Amino acid sequence: MSTQQALPDGYTVVPPGKIASVVTFLEMRRKPTLTARPAVGVQLVRLGPVDVARYKRIYRQIGERWFWFSRLSIADGDLAAILASPGVEAYAATRDGVDLGLLELDLTQPGEAEIVYFGLVDSAVGQGVGGWMMREALAIAWARPIGRCWLHTCTLDHPGAVGFYRRFGFAPFKLAVEIADDPRLTGALDPGAFPEIPLVRP
Template identity: 50%
Template sequence: MIADGLHDVPDDRIAAVVTSLQMMARPAPRPEIEGPWRLERLVQPDAEAYRAIYRKIGDEWLWFSRILMADEELLAIIRHPEVEIYALKVGDDVEGLLELDFRVPGEAELGFFGVGSSLVGGGAARWMMNRALELAWNRPINRFWVHTCTLDHPGALAFYIRTGFVPFKRQIEIEPDPRLRGVSMASLGRTPLLAR
């Protein structure tokens, strides 16, 4: 248990509040608009290609876990037969990432979900989430879950709740700041680097 009050975070760390959410039954799909987007499944992606998409979508939000992984560890996840990875494409351009993890029997985890900044607010995320719900609940699962944090898009938590996910746990995560390790550009992310 963390004591009430403010707690210092070392200069070389970042801190976020992580909220985990779940749904135990398939919800009705939310209204969506058609757009120029389509989902393309990435079958047996290589580490470099996967990380390029991951960075394109996640650098702004300081996604770094998959950047720090050794290739072997990353490939063991993204090439696992119970993990499905999709690129949201507009024409030939990748503008979103959807990753579904079915490795735990009876469950699906929405491992990564995001659209490029040019698509935020234009209906692409809702369209992609409806596809995620279809893909997840077409499997024999009884739980679909996701986690988001205060480093993600400010509307992410509300978006997941509107989708039908229900919060069930909050945690504080403190990690080494990836920007100090050359993982993400220092100009990215909404958490400023502290003056050194």
């Protein structure tokens, strides 16, 4: 008999004021061999504790459409502390002075790297920027003495996210259901954000 806790089949009611998604966790356990595909004019710029406003602006530009809210829900001082951590590396992907993407890695756990955030603004999708940025992310991660790189995505994210990560060698290893306060009620996101998910007030 499995020792894992089983969820009952059928519908599970999400309380008013909450949102729910299915989360897919993916990992790779060996350094990949990747062919370089340069995205002309794109570079990664390291973001530090003085860049909180820029970080949140990029985060909102990318993620409001996909219900990203975690970094918008914390105080600027708390985010500055995260960005100041020696085990956290955050970058803006920029071209001609315009921010196109966000990459954040957590390298605090010995032997592993987590890609915490990875995303592009809509205008950069389909231009090869995402592939270039993932190659850069993996190069940064596997430059450390790690045996595992992992990340997660969910059903509120871009529908092509899982396929994109799998093409780079990530393999799914766990599913989870995440329930959280609706960020449109907490003030992290505008009440009109993500109209595809109805806002059910308590």
